[in-house]
Amino acid sequence: MGTSDLIASFILDIMEDAGGTAELSRQNLAERFSCVPSQINYVISTRFSPEHGYIVESRRGGGGFIRITRVQASPQRLIMHTVNSVGASLDLRTAAAFVSNMLGSDAFDLKTAKLIMTAISDRALSPISPEHRDIVRASIFKQLLVSTLAE
Amino acid sequence: MGTSDLIASFILDIMEDAGGTAELSRQNLAERFSCVPSQINYVISTRFSPEHGYIVESRRGGGGFIRITRVQASPQRLIMHTVNSVGASLDLRTAAAFVSNMLGSDAFDLKTAKLIMTAISDRALSPISPEHRDIVRASIFKQLLVSTLAE
DNA sequence: ATATCAAAGGTCAGTAATAGTCAAAGTGTA
DNA sequence: TACACTTTGACTATTACTGACCTTTGATAT
Numbered sequence: 105m106g107t108s109d110l111i112a113s114f115i116l117d118i119m120e121d122a123g124g125t126a127e128l129s130r131q132n133l134a135e136r137f138s139c140v141p142s143q144i145n146y147v148i149s150t151r152f153s154p155e156h157g158y159i160v161e162s163r164r165g166g167g168g169f170i171r172i173t174r175v176q177a178s179p180q181r182l183i184m185h186t187v188n189s190v191g192a193s194l195d196l197r198t199a200a201a202f203v204s205n206m207l208g209s210d211a212f213d214l215k216t217a218k219l220i221m222t223a224i225s226d227r228a229l230s231p232i233s234p235e236h237r238d239i240v241r242a243s244i245f246k247q248l249l250v251s252t253l254a255e
Numbered sequence: 256m257g258t259s260d261l262i263a264s265f266i267l268d269i270m271e272d273a274g275g276t277a278e279l280s281r282q283n284l285a286e287r288f289s290c291v292p293s294q295i296n297y298v299i300s301t302r303f304s305p306e307h308g309y310i311v312e313s314r315r316g317g318g319g320f321i322r323i324t325r326v327q328a329s330p331q332r333l334i335m336h337t338v339n340s341v342g343a344s345l346d347l348r349t350a351a352a353f354v355s356n357m358l359g360s361d362a363f364d365l366k367t368a369k370l371i372m373t374a375i376s377d378r379a380l381s382p383i384s385p386e387h388r389d390i391v392r393a394s395i396f397k398q399l400l401v402s403t404l405a406e
Numbered sequence: 407a408t409a410t411c412a413a414a415g416g417t418c419a420g421t422a423a424t425a426g427t428c429a430a431a432g433t434g435t436a
Numbered sequence: 437t438a439c440a441c442t443t444t445g446a447c448t449a450t451t452a453c454t455g456a457c458c459t460t461t462g463a464t465a466t
Binding site for chain 2: 449450451452453454459460461462463
């Protein structure tokens with residue numbers, strides 16, 4: 105098993121013990137596993153992505169940290185399934201269909217649905233060129249969906 | 256938690272007890288937390304800015320003081336005022352200050368605040384080049400705020 | 407009044423402590 | 437051999453802390 109897998113399972117262990125959340129120091133982790141700090145970022149982006157059901161937050165500077173939170177996915181399979189159906193790009197019509205579907209299944213409430221639709225609307229994304237808009241839309245959409253699962 | 260966070264929560268405590276206003280001595284505070292006096296200014300400018308919803312007054316010389324007051328505004332007014340003070344560009348720190356202010360004034364609930372922060376986070380906007388990110392952030396932010404008013 | 411002094415607080419640029427990005431180089435496996 | 441996955445490190449960005457130097461205010465002496 106490679107270093108990245110070791111780091112990932114170490115993080116998983118911490119998360120387990122702490123009840124769903126792991127607060128890490130990138131520098132410490134890198135030292136513990138004798139790797140460069142950026143490998144921690146690699147592990148996080150390949151194994152703790154929204155598609156995997158995790159929310160990642162961080163802060164730089166003195167006292168900085170990386171916090172990884174596992175999202176409660178069991179009762180909300182539809183949302184995670186949607187996150188995984190969305191690739192690198194997402195057009196507005198498809199997004200609307202997803203939201204409508206999830207709303208109909210009571211995966212979230214109307215207010216949340218409206219906020220999500222507003223955040224990925226053409227108006228909100230108007231500073232972005234139309235060709236690029238669907239890429240950004242996909243990213244915001246996935247982050248928002250996973251975020252609704254956090255408690 | 257770093258010294259700056261400790262100082263900030265100490266100030267918040269005082270403000271709480273005193274019903275919305277805290278009158279401090281910079282020198283005293285610095286001694287209490289074993290830091291240089293200028294760190295107090297750092298804490299105030301990073302955590303008690305007008306964007307955060309505070310007014311800061313001070314006086315030098317003998318009997319000098321720093322007074323921090325929480326400003327009160329009706330939720331709707333605060334949201335509209337915020338929308339109007341955001342120009343074509345908005346950095347994440349300033350946005351976070353605004354959100355924290357509106358949250359503290361009960362302009363919206365925690366869940367909404369988190370959705371907004373997620374929608375404009377660097378992670379959600381990662382497909383956009385950093386130079387362009389603040390432009391898009393401003394647009395999404397304003398649309399979301401206006402959208403919370405439509406109920 | 408005026409000059410002077412002591413006691414606050416203010417500014418700003420520099421240093422330290424963290425984390426993030428990206429592309430090149432390495433590794434293993436179908 | 438291709439190809440995907442992993443590892444590395446140079447460069448960048450952000451946040452916290454420090455200290456030298458500056459400004460304002462009130463009191464006191466002349």
